[in-house]
Amino acid sequence: MADEREVDICVIGAGAAGLSVAAGTAQMGAPTVLVERGEMGGECLNSGCVPSKALLASARAAALVARAPALGVRLNGAGVEFADVSKHVHATIAAIAPNDSVERFKGLGATVIKGSARFVSPRTIEVDGMRIGARRFVIATGSRPLVPPIPGLAEAGYLTNETVFDLAQLPEHLIIVGGGPIGVELAQAFRQLGARVSVVEQFSVLARDDPELAGVVRDRLVDDGVAIREGATVTHVQRTDKRVVVTVRDSNGAEDTVEGSHVLVAAGRRASVDDLGLETAGIAFDAAGVKVNARLRTDNRRVFAIGDVVRGGHRFTHMCTYHAAIVIRNALFRIPARVRLDAFPWVTFTAPELAQVGLTEQQAVAKGGGIRILRWPFADIDRARAEAEIDGLVKVVATPRGRILGAGIVGPHAGELIQTWVLAIQERLGLGAIAKMVSPYPTFGEVSKRAAGSFFAPTLFGPQTRRLVRWLRHLG
Secondary structure, three states: OOOEEEEEEEEEOOOHHHHHHHHHHHHOOOOEEEEEOOOOOHHHHHHOHHHHHHHHHHHHHHHHHHHHHHHOOOOOOOOOOHHHHHHHHHHHHHHHHHHHOHHHHHHHOOEEEEOOEEEEEOOEEEEOOEEEEEEEEEEOOOEEEOOOOOOOHHHHOOEOOOOHHHOOOOOOEEEEEOOOHHHHHHHHHHHHOOOEEEEEEOOOOOOOOOHHHHHHHHHHHHHHOOEEEEOOEEEEEEEEOOEEEEEEEOOOOOEEEEEEOEEEEOOOEEEOOOOOOOOOOOOOEEOOEEOOOOOOEOOOOOEEEOHHHEOOOOOOHHHHHHHHHHHHHHHOOOOOOOOOOOOOEEEEOOOOEEEEEEOOHHHHHHHOOOOEEEEEEHHHOHHHHHOOOOOOEEEEEEOOOOEEEEEEEEEOOHHHHHHHHHHHHHOOOEHHHHHHOOOOOOOOOHHHHHHHHOOOHHHHOOHHHHHHHHHHHOOO
């Protein structure tokens, strides 16, 4: 007879989403089982956010050295040791890993089981012969790289985000298939570290972002020396004499080739839904992910799904932690919390960074109704001038009455600066709240205050105000 146990919460997957749920429920006193068949920490720790940002930090340092003469500093003998960059990346993973470890979660009170989980009934899973029943299940199995069926790709060999951080040497020429956030971040990082880089993108780079803001990033990538092919499709890959030849077809049907040393596939993600027995549990899903409602509940009322495995969701670590909070409130406290995305931000960590929250201009126009677009360039911010970081702008989408519908920032520290706009949209603050904010001088944050203030400038400095000032002068 199989070993059987009953718990309150069973979490399948120990990536960012699953760990957040398990940490919360275990510390709140709910008997919790956490099942993971791979590495603790999942994609974020081992092959996603953590290693990519560590690599980007090394690339930023190299880029800063390269532009030091523009700031009056000349350095001799500087160079990139890729082996040391790799050590930095893996040391960063190792430093953070204890936070996601089996030992830590056992210490929090969770039971951690290593193995593959599969539903054998609507309320029971099996893990290597052990059966686990739970009052509530949480599917948090994440996603994995989507590899297009390109002829010759498998035979030629390719990298994904799961393998690129294990490179022992800097690629001589890295060809990246895909120009989304992962593709452009890694393109810029490897270029700044000294590799030749080509990006092949079927549509346009950062196609989901505001085109005006994405264009600033694209221009910087080109200035950095990244070769970008947009509106192009990879039709064939072949390896010959330790080189890889990629055949590319443009939008007019013309074909040519790009020859490099490595191919990196960054063409999107697919939900990890295989071999979970979801059909047995009565859970609707497809290749895009698990179907959930606004409370993240599946068709099986005992089962929630969160993070990257959710169909149609934003695949970011902070979405995972946000989902976790929604599920804990529903599963433990029976509070009907629902997902709200109007104040959800996302960031692409290129230089300059690109951050957005709420509606873009195009989305707001499509919804109908009047809008106002406000812009303020970093070139007009003194701190940006002092640090020679003047590329970019803040772009705000608002109603004619000053309600904030969305904001985008492309520029230095955009990921930090966007948080002002996240709070404003979340708490339904108007542009006046940001315009009245006292911003310390000189800081990059002044750019948000200036953008908000520009909404009121036509009125504040207009004819009516001038007439009022003249009238008040006569009063003495």
